[in-house]
Amino acid sequence: MKxxxxxxxxxxxxxxxxxxxxxxxxxxxxxxxxxxxxDKNATGTLTVWLQVDAQSSWPNAVKAATTSFHKKFPKVKVxxxxxxxxxxxTKLDAxxxxxxxxDVVEMGDTETTSYLANGAFRDLTDSKNLFADSANWNSxxxxxxxxxxxxxxxxxxxxxxxxxxxxxxxxxxxxSTPPKTLAELMTDGGKLNKKYGSDPxxxxxxxxxxxxxSAMSFVRDAGGTIATKKGDKWVGGLDSPAAIKGLTQWKxxxxxxxxxxxxxxxxxPQQYTVMAQGHVAMMYGLGWEGGSVYADGNGGNPKLKDSxxxxxxxxxxxxEAMQSFAGGSDLAITAKSQHPDWAAAWTAAMTSQSNExxxxxxxxxxxxxxxxxxxxxxxxxxxxxSSATDSWMVPISTGWPKVEKSSILxxxxxxxxTGKKSVAxxxxxxxxxxxxxxxxx
Numbered sequence: 095m096k097x098x099x100x101x102x103x104x105x106x107x108x109x110x111x112x113x114x115x116x117x118x119x120x121x122x123x124x125x126x127x128x129x130x131x132x133d134k135n136a137t138g139t140l141t142v143w144l145q146v147d148a149q150s151s152w153p154n155a156v157k158a159a160t161t162s163f164h165k166k167f168p169k170v171k172v173x174x175x176x177x178x179x180x181x182x183x184t185k186l187d188a189x190x191x192x193x194x195x196x197d198v199v200e201m202g203d204t205e206t207t208s209y210l211a212n213g214a215f216r217d218l219t220d221s222k223n224l225f226a227d228s229a230n231w232n233s234x235x236x237x238x239x240x241x242x243x244x245x246x247x248x249x250x251x252x253x254x255x256x257x258x259x260x261x262x263x264x265x266x267x268x269x270s271t272p273p274k275t276l277a278e279l280m281t282d283g284g285k286l287n288k289k290y291g292s293d294p295x296x297x298x299x300x301x302x303x304x305x306x307x308s309a310m311s312f313v314r315d316a317g318g319t320i321a322t323k324k325g326d327k328w329v330g331g332l333d334s335p336a337a338i339k340g341l342t343q344w345k346x347x348x349x350x351x352x353x354x355x356x357x358x359x360x361x362x363p364q365q366y367t368v369m370a371q372g373h374v375a376m377m378y379g380l381g382w383e384g385g386s387v388y389a390d391g392n393g394g395n396p397k398l399k400d401s402x403x404x405x406x407x408x409x410x411x412x413x414e415a416m417q418s419f420a421g422g423s424d425l426a427i428t429a430k431s432q433h434p435d436w437a438a439a440w441t442a443a444m445t446s447q448s449n450e451x452x453x454x455x456x457x458x459x460x461x462x463x464x465x466x467x468x469x470x471x472x473x474x475x476x477x478x479x480s481s482a483t484d485s486w487m488v489p490i491s492t493g494w495p496k497v498e499k500s501s502i503l504x505x506x507x508x509x510x511x512t513g514k515k516s517v518a519x520x521x522x523x524x525x526x527x528x529x530x531x532x533x534x535x
Contacts, residue, residue: 128221130439132166139171140436142198143186145423149176151382155452159444166439190214195430197437200250200423203238204488204498210241211492215426216434219244224438226446227462234420234485235461241490248441249461251453252422254482255307258369258384259376261403263290267375272403276343276410283351286375294353295373300365301348303356303511304504307419308378309344314486315409315416316340321489321528328491328532330525333518341510341517343410348511351376356511359504367393378407380421381457381478406480415477420485422459493532502527 140163148156160172175196177185183205189195201209209215222228225248231239235249259272264282267289273279283298290296301308310320318337321328331337348356354368365377366386370393377383386392388399406415425444427437443449450460454469459482469479488494497503506524509515515523529535 128218128224128438129435130166130224130442132439133435134168136167136436137169138433138436139173140167140198140433140440141194141196142172142174142440143177143182143196144174144200145182146176146178148200152453152456152458155444155449155456158449158452159440159446162443162446163436163440167436170436172440190428190430195428197428197431197433198441199426199428201247201426203235203252203420203422203424204494206238206247206424206426207241207490207494208492209426210239210246210490213429215246216429216431217244217246218248218427218438221438225442226450227464230462230464232420232422232459232461232463232466232482232485234482234487235422235424237487237490238420239424239426247424247426248445250423250425250445251450251461252420252459252482252485253380253382253457254418254420254459254478254485255311255378255380255407256384256404256418256477256481257376257407258379258387258402258404260369260374260398260401262401263375264403272405273408275412276408276416279408280347280350283347283376287351290375293373296375297351297353297368297373298375299347299351300354300368300374300377301344301352302354302358302360302365303348303508304359304501305378306359306503306507307421308360309341309507310503311407311416311418311486312340312344312410313337314340315411315413316343317411321491321532323489323491328489328493328529330529330532332525332528333522338517338521340410341507341521345510345517357508364393370395370398372398381459385457404477406477414483415480417484417486418481420482420487489532491532493534496531497528500527500531502531 156174163172186199222245231249232252235252239245239247239249263286267285269282269285273282286298316336316339318334318340319331321330365379366383368374369377369387384402384404386394387402388394388396390396409416425441427434431437445461447465450465454460454475459478460466460469466479466483469475502524506520510517510520
């Protein structure tokens, strides 16, 4: 899961224009039921846009989905085009205004809102039952596919954050088992500092100051929210006592256990490369980052292959585990697709339970709570599954891209981490800015 860039300026106008051009069976706003029973004589090409992650990490799942699709539509060619995160929205915006529109597109779950609101994707509300275990979709991903009570995409996979740790460092510091509570984690961090603190670069827990995905998980864990919609207005929740409590806990961890930059995020530098250099005992990362610590190439250190373990981030509120941001992807059928039946059939195959199990083997969190429960019994997936049982999502608002683009949370958190502002003052300022962005003022 890489950082997803937000849509370019003028996106709303682009999408509204694209929606207006919709016609035929794929017209924007169409709510008719889709037929995925199959047609042995149908011919043509189904165009699917997936991110490059699928090509490099789970090509078997893509192949299985296409094989299943061909049992229903044997003569239809499936053209899968792999996209890069850094420019796929620019390419999609251009495609939506042209004649060659992809039928199925993968979207990062924080990217969907503007597209949902402006009619770029087909309404799947009446066809939701075509997709496996849709009543039990991952709550965070399901929220990213829902706009004003209607469903416009299908949860694909998630990638919750968990703690990766150096088993050898824990052992040498006299820590026999991973912590089960936030208090235990802080205590263990103190033991690690005592053992390795002579290293000026050492972080018992690597926590950059602008790492907003982690900080907002502390907010959620304490019972707070970023914002809640009440009537026609968004009301910020970052100045609440719960949010202040959560960010006070986050700052304590940053102050006591981390030497990471207070003015950078987890991707600059990539935190797994810092851990690979040997100066980090714990980091809060996505599933792929643990393996990247010891991967051969791209900053990894193969010597650490047997030293990296994982556990769910402990809750500070007595819960099973701190619940992670539901970072992940969705699959949407474009409103201008001329083949919505084919698109739905392929999407259903790609998100079938058998396929989701293949995605799990690749290190992803599945798209339903049913499979999450099964994942908890798998040692390789149990930590991620525990942290994604009730995952959280950013406010589903057309104003959210402005929040991210303006770095409202990142700058406020950096002010907290550096001590330039008190937690309460920074929370008040962030809250006002988030409200203004979400309400378009």
